[in-house]
């Protein structure tokens with residue numbers, strides 16, 4: 001899907017993000033908490049895909065996060081998979097009170113890395129941190145899984161808001177660092193990154209310089 005940046009002239013970048021993971025882990029609630037700053041009461045299963053966006057300031061840059069919240073239910077898998085392409089970042093969510101959702105992580109991870117991009121930046125979120133008494137997955141084992149699979153790991157609570165903003169911002173910060181270091185090229189097709197108006201102004205060449213296209217047309 002093509003991304004278009006038409007908006008405030010102060011925008012440096014637009015990043016496409018996904019929220020993925022098994023049904024009922026709290027993906028929609030995490031997105032709602034991040035965007036609305038409150039817990040989404042009576043959250044129903046997502047049908048297909050939902051969308052949200054928020055402009056954030058990270059490392060001195062203004063970034064618009066365009067976030068696709070996907071349905072975790074198996075019956076929507078073919079629809080949701082079609083949204084993976086060209087995502088720069090993802091929150092991969094499991095529920096700390098459900099080992100089943102933790103066991104499914106490997107499949108979600110494979111999907112993300114094959115369908116989105118091998119370079120996609122993924123934050124592993126152990127959600128429902130507030131339900132400590134019902135915990136089925138320890139912090140330590142999830143940390144090890146994250147380390148083995150090169151993921152950043154956080155335990156979150158969409159209910160209390162704990163670590164929710166951190167998850168999204170950490171993902172954005174890592175992507176920005178990778179752009180700075182040259183590891184990620186925003187101009188690569190399917191990078192999930194678009195320059196905003198502010199970056200485009202900086203990139204624009206001064207008048208009178210020879211463009212690549214001009215050089216190609218010249219036979220000398």
Ligand SMILES: Nc1nc2c(ncn2[C@@H]2O[C@H](COP(=O)(O)OP(=O)(O)OP(=O)(O)O)[C@@H](O)[C@H]2O)c(=O)[nH]1
Nearest residue numbers: 023024025026027028029043046072128157158159
């Ligand atoms: N206690 C607690 N409950 C949560 C939290 N996050 C979500 N829930 C509850 O978990 C249930 C599922 O939340 P959703 O956000 O709809 O889950 P989902 O992952 O989007 O589910 P699908 O759309 O089916 O993939 C709801 O009843 C929420 O109220 C949390 O951090 N703490």
